[in-house]
Amino acid sequence: MIKNIGSYLFVILAICSLAFYSFSTEETFKVGDSYLTKGIALNYNMVNDSVSHNNAEALKTDIASSFSPSLGKTYVGFKEALGFKESRGNYFTVNTLGYLGKYQFGKETLKIIGxxxxxxxxxxxxxxxxxxxxxAERNKWILRRDIKNYVGKRINGVVITESGILAAAHLSGPGNVKKYLRSHGSTSFSDAYGTTIEYYMKKFSGYDTSFVKPNKKAKVSKA
Known part of the structure; x- marks a missing residue:
């Protein structure tokens, strides 16, 4: 009986010794050794269940905005801002009045440019x-004298810029922009949804539209 107890104790001590050795040896498993995470900042801050849905959405928005490239006041920034205002950038939309695409073109305007x-x-x-x-090139040619004469002046509280003029021409047509400028704002225009020349002049002011060259016969080349 005593001999059996001694055998059991010996086995237990042997197991304990092996366990101690396995945890103390240099061959112990290390995450860093196996996955080479040296120099990598690991961040596991997750939105947990206690965070409200609104806060989670706000967090995602903040993250997205921090990585969004800024187009600034470039020509690309100008056309993208205008496209977003017209259709939220949707190439395939048609509005209730039949205007088409990202920039909401009317069919007659499309015919003019081919x-x-x-x-x-x-x-x-x-x-x-x-x-x-x-x-835009055709409108810039039509409004070339007005751009020269009115850029930098203030009409109805809005400083006139070339990009504002081109945006307003996209909205209302170059003829209505001429009337607006030459009447010093007394002859205005608004579209079927109530958007005015003044609003576009202000919203799209100050962009660099030097990329757009005046062209009387501007046409779209075959795609």
Whole structure:
């Protein structure tokens, strides 16, 4: 009996010794040795269940905005801001009045710049981008004297800029912008949704639109 107890104690001591050795030896498993995390900042801060849905959404928005590139006051910034205002950047939308695409073109304007197939136009983002530039070039040629004469002046409390003029021309057509400028704001225009020339002049002021070259015969090349 005593001999059996001694055998059991010996086995237990042997197991304990092996366990102690396995934890103290240099061959112990280390995350850093196996996964090479040296120099990497690991951050496991997660939104837990106690965070409200609104706070979680706000956090995602903050993260997204911190990584969003800024287009600033460039030509690309100008056209993207205008496209977002017109359609939230949706190439494939048609509004209640039949205006098409990202920049909400009317069919008659499309014909002027060489596009006669609205269905094809709506399906083709590249064609829409070409149309925006061609229309802006044509408007800049039509309004070239007004740009020269009125940029830097203040009308109805808004400082006139070239980009503001081009944006307003996109909204209302260059003829209405001429009337507005030459009447010093007394002859205005608003579209079917109530958007005015003054609003576009202010909202899209100060962009660099030197990329847009005046072109009387601006047309869209074949896509």
């Amino acid at each position: 596009i006669h197939n609205p269905v094809q136009f709506l399906k083709n983002p590249e064609l829409q981008e070409k149309a925006f530039l061609a229309n």
